[in-house]
Amino acid sequence: MKPLDMLSQMCRVVLADTDVKALCKARGLSPQATSSRGILETLFLSPQGVSNVFNSLDRNEVALLHLLKNYESPVGVAFFSRAYGGEHSYGTFNQRYQNVFAKVKKRLVRGGVLLWAEGRQNSWQKQSKMERWRFALPAEFHCHLPALIVSPRRFDGDGNWRPNVVRDKLIADLGCSRKNADDQIFQIEANELQLNGKRIEVAKLIKWQQSGWKKAVQGEKKSSPKDSDSKRPDEAALCILSELADGYWADAEQLTEPLRVFCGKKTESDAVCEAGWDWGLLAKRTTGGKTWYRLAPEQPQVAPHQYLTPNEQDGCVTADLSTIPLQAIEQLAAISDQRVVPARNGKLLLTPNFVKLGRADDKLLADEVVQWLVEHTQPFAEAYIALGERRGKTVLHENVLIARVSDLSLKVAIEKALGINVVSLKNDFVAFPRGLLDDVRRVVKKSGHVVKEVTAK
Numbered sequence: 001m002k003p004l005d006m007l008s009q010m011c012r013v014v015l016a017d018t019d020v021k022a023l024c025k026a027r028g029l030s031p032q033a034t035s036s037r038g039i040l041e042t043l044f045l046s047p048q049g050v051s052n053v054f055n056s057l058d059r060n061e062v063a064l065l066h067l068l069k070n071y072e073s074p075v076g077v078a079f080f081s082r083a084y085g086g087e088h089s090y091g092t093f094n095q096r097y098q099n100v101f102a103k104v105k106k107r108l109v110r111g112g113v114l115l116w117a118e119g120r121q122n123s124w125q126k127q128s129k130m131e132r133w134r135f136a137l138p139a140e141f142h143c144h145l146p147a148l149i150v151s152p153r154r155f156d157g158d159g160n161w162r163p164n165v166v167r168d169k170l171i172a173d174l175g176c177s178r179k180n181a182d183d184q185i186f187q188i189e190a191n192e193l194q195l196n197g198k199r200i201e202v203a204k205l206i207k208w209q210q211s212g213w214k215k216a217v218q219g220e221k222k223s224s225p226k227d228s229d230s231k232r233p234d235e236a237a238l239c240i241l242s243e244l245a246d247g248y249w250a251d252a253e254q255l256t257e258p259l260r261v262f263c264g265k266k267t268e269s270d271a272v273c274e275a276g277w278d279w280g281l282l283a284k285r286t287t288g289g290k291t292w293y294r295l296a297p298e299q300p301q302v303a304p305h306q307y308l309t310p311n312e313q314d315g316c317v318t319a320d321l322s323t324i325p326l327q328a329i330e331q332l333a334a335i336s337d338q339r340v341v342p343a344r345n346g347k348l349l350l351t352p353n354f355v356k357l358g359r360a361d362d363k364l365l366a367d368e369v370v371q372w373l374v375e376h377t378q379p380f381a382e383a384y385i386a387l388g389e390r391r392g393k394t395v396l397h398e399n400v401l402i403a404r405v406s407d408l409s410l411k412v413a414i415e416k417a418l419g420i421n422v423v424s425l426k427n428d429f430v431a432f433p434r435g436l437l438d439d440v441r442r443v444v445k446k447s448g449h450v451v452k453e454v455t456a457k
Contacts, residue, residue, distance in 0.1 A: 001073075001074055001117060001119060001134055001136075003115060003136060003138060003139070005117070006074065006115040006116070006117040006134070006136060007041060007044060007045070007115055007138075008041060009117040009118065010115055010116045010117050011037045011038075011040045011041040011044065012037050012038075012041070014116055014117060014118065015037075015109075015116075019105075019109065019110055020033075020034055020037070020040060021034055022110035023040075023109070023110050023111070023112040024040070024112075026049065026053055026110060026111045026112050027048060027049030027050070027052075027053065027111075027112040028048060028049040028052070029043050029048060029049065029112075030043065044112070045138055045140045047140070047141075047144060049112065050112075050113060050141050050144045051144045053111045053112060053113050054113065054141075054144055054145055054146055055146060056111075057107070057111075057146075059150070059257060060083040060257065060261055061083055061107065061108070062145065062146050062148065063083070063148060063257065063258045063261040063262065064080065064082065064083040064261055065108075065113070065137055065145055066145060066148045066239075066240075066243065066258070067231070067239075067261060067262050068135075068136070068137045069137050069139075069142050069145070070239060071136075071229075074115070074117075074119070074134035074135055074136040075134065075135055075136070075229060076131065076133065076134060076135075077097050077100055077101045077104060077130060077131075077133055077135070078097055078100070078229070079135070079229045080100050080103070080104045080135075081097065081100045082230070082260075082261050082264045083261055084099070084100045084103040084104070085100075092128070093127075093128055093130060093131050094128050094130045094131075097130065098130070101130055101133070104135065108135075109135075113137065113141055114135050114136070114137060115135065115136040115137075115138060116133065116134075116135055117133075117134055118132050118133060118134070119132045119133070119134045120132070147243065148240055148243045148258055149240070149243065149244060149248075149250045149254050149255075149258070150254065151254075152244055152245075152248040152249060152250050152254070153248065153249050153250075153251075153287075153292055154247050154248050154249075155247065155249055155285060155287070155292070156247070157285075158283055158297045159249070159283040159284055159285035159292075159294070160277075160283060160284050160285055161277065161280065161282070161283035161284070161296045161297065162277065162278070162279075162280040162296075163280065163296070163299060163300075164280075164322070165209060165279055165280035166205050166208070166209065166280070166326060167321055167322060167324070167326075169185070169186065170186045170321055170329075171321050171322065171346040173185060173186035173187065174186060174187070174188065174321075174340050174346075174348075175346070185208065186200075188338055188339065188340060189419075190419055190420070191337035191338060191339060191353075192333060192337070192338060192419075192420070193329070193333050193338045193348070195208065199333055199334070200329055200330055200333045201330050202326050202327055202329075202330050205326055205329075209279045209280055209281055210234060210238075210279075210281065212279045213234040213275055213276050213278075213279040213281060214232055214234045216275035216278065216279065217232070217233045217234055217271065217272055217275050218232065218233065229264070230262070230263050230264035230265075231262045231263060232263070233259065233263055233267050233272045234272065234275070234276065235262075236258070236259050236262035236263050236267070236272075237255065237259065237269075237272050237273060237276055237282070238276075238281070238295070239262065240255055240258045240259065240262065241255075241282070241293060241294055241295050242295060244294050244295075248294065249285065249292035249293060249294045250292060250293060250294065251290045251291060251292050251293070252269040252270045252272075252273050252291060252293065253269065253290075255269040255272075255273065255293075256269045259272065270291075273291075273293045276293070277293070280296060281295070281296055282294070282295060282296055283295070283296045283297060299325050299326060299327075300325075301325070302323060302324070302325050302328075304328070304368060304369050304372035304373075305372070305376075306323060307319060307320045307323045307324040307325075307328070308320075308350075308369075308372065308373070308376075310376050310377045311349075315351070315377070315378060315379040316349045316350060316351055316379075317336075317349070317350040317351075317373065317377055317380070318341065318347050318348070318349060318350075319332060319338075319347065319348040319349075319350055320346065320347055321346045321347065321348060322346050328369050331364060331367055331369050331370065332350060332369065334356060334360060334364060335352065335353065335356050335357050335360055335364070335370060336350040336351060336352055336353050336356065337350070337351045337352075337353045338350055339351075350373075351379060352373075352379050352380045352382075352383035352384075354383055354386070354387070355420065356420070357383055357384070357387050358387060358390075358391075365384075365387075370384075399433060399434040399435070400431050400432070400433060400434065401431070401432060401433075401434050401437060402425070402429055402430070402431050403429065403430050403431075403432070403440065404427070404428050404429050405428055405429075405430055406428045407447075407449065409447070410443075410444065410447050410449055411424075411428070411430065413443050413446075413447055414430065414432075414440060414443050414444075415430075417439060417440075417443045418432055418436055418439065418440070421433055421436055
């Protein structure tokens with residue numbers, strides 16, 4: 001349901017005359033809006049009176065609206081029980097939530113800060129009108145919401161945070177043998193550094209940290225489907241602390257009530273924040289007997305020469321995993337082959353991969369780390385020059401086989417087995433090196449298919 005459709009339905013159909021009068025009075029809208037639903041629809045999204053209404057709400061209601069602004073879709077009346085309570089555990093939906101609905105209507109709808117409309121009837125389950133009511137906070141009102149954290153403290157500096165969580169795990173995983181790799185998530189396969197079997201990406205590294213934070217807070221248990229509007233404690237803490245202005249911090253006690261609203265239940269804010277710090281996603285500092293938190297700062301900028309060392313003897317480049325920025329790890333994995341230094345000392349050996357370089361976009365090729373490799377190492381310089389000479393031209397490949405694979409599951413199996421050595425083409429065709437034909441045959445046979453070979457003259 002789109003916001004403008006909700007606004008039109010609310011102003012022209014849903015609101016009673018008494019609702020319109022109360023709304024216009026709360027917002028201080030023109031008297032003409034009281035008698036004309038069209039004028040009300042035109043004026044509703046204006047900023048007039050919105051801040052005054054927000055400032056009259058209690059802290060639970062403010063937290064509720066901050067939570068609501070994070071949802072793309074409208075919510076039902078049950079969503080508001082986390083702030084208004086009063087819901088019963090027995091009876092019909094209407095009986096359980098009639099007190100909640102009454103407060104939503106009085107405080108937020110008649111206050112003129114919520115959109116209110118009726119959703120469609122489910123085809124598989126008959127619903128009462130109250131079950132179909134949907135509510136949304138207009139995006140135009142988000143900037144007028146009061147601060148979620150009252151009286152945050154301002155401190156200078158980044159505080160205490162753990163920037164090496166990912167790098168420490170990376171070094172530990174690459175330094176252990178496969179026999180002792182029960183919890184290993186980083187590994188090198190086919191000369192490529194991977195996270196859980198996929199090429200490393202910064203976004204996936206952050207997700208790994210968030211997953212660790214989640215497990216530290218709630219273990220392995222899954223969120224209850226009955227409370228789908230609630231956020232996990234780790235998600236809620238990120239949302240709440242992201243509202244802080246630069247330089248401001250919140251202590252764990254200040255997060256207690258917002259966390260209860262966001263999570264739909266009482267949550268141990270100290271444990272949640274400490275786990276977030278332990279996984280490198282929050283920064284903390286202790287002052288006056290209190291521990292204050294905010295989001296961890298961005299990784300510091302490090303020049304390529306501080307973590308890359310050319311080796312003139314073998315043409316390799318050594319990357320120091322203890323200092324390399326996470327973004328640089330992703331970039332280097334996208335243009336080179338990687339091998340672990342035999343001494344297992346937290347270093348990688350890099351050599352240019354012409355296929356990867358050919359697939360890299362112009363933005364990556366122009367990045368500082370790539371240009372540094374081109375300027376300071378002969379192998380990368382030669383590969384870069386050759387790439388420039390061939391880029392944009394038609395290249396005829398030798399020793400390449402073309403196969404037509406119409407079965408989707410078989411195609412996926414081949415792509416998984418060959419990795420970057422297979423290229424998908426149009427009309428169910430794939431291309432791969434001639435030397436991997438036996439590997440393709442094994443996959444085809446294992447899948448219960450047969451290979452039909454055609455030789456072009």
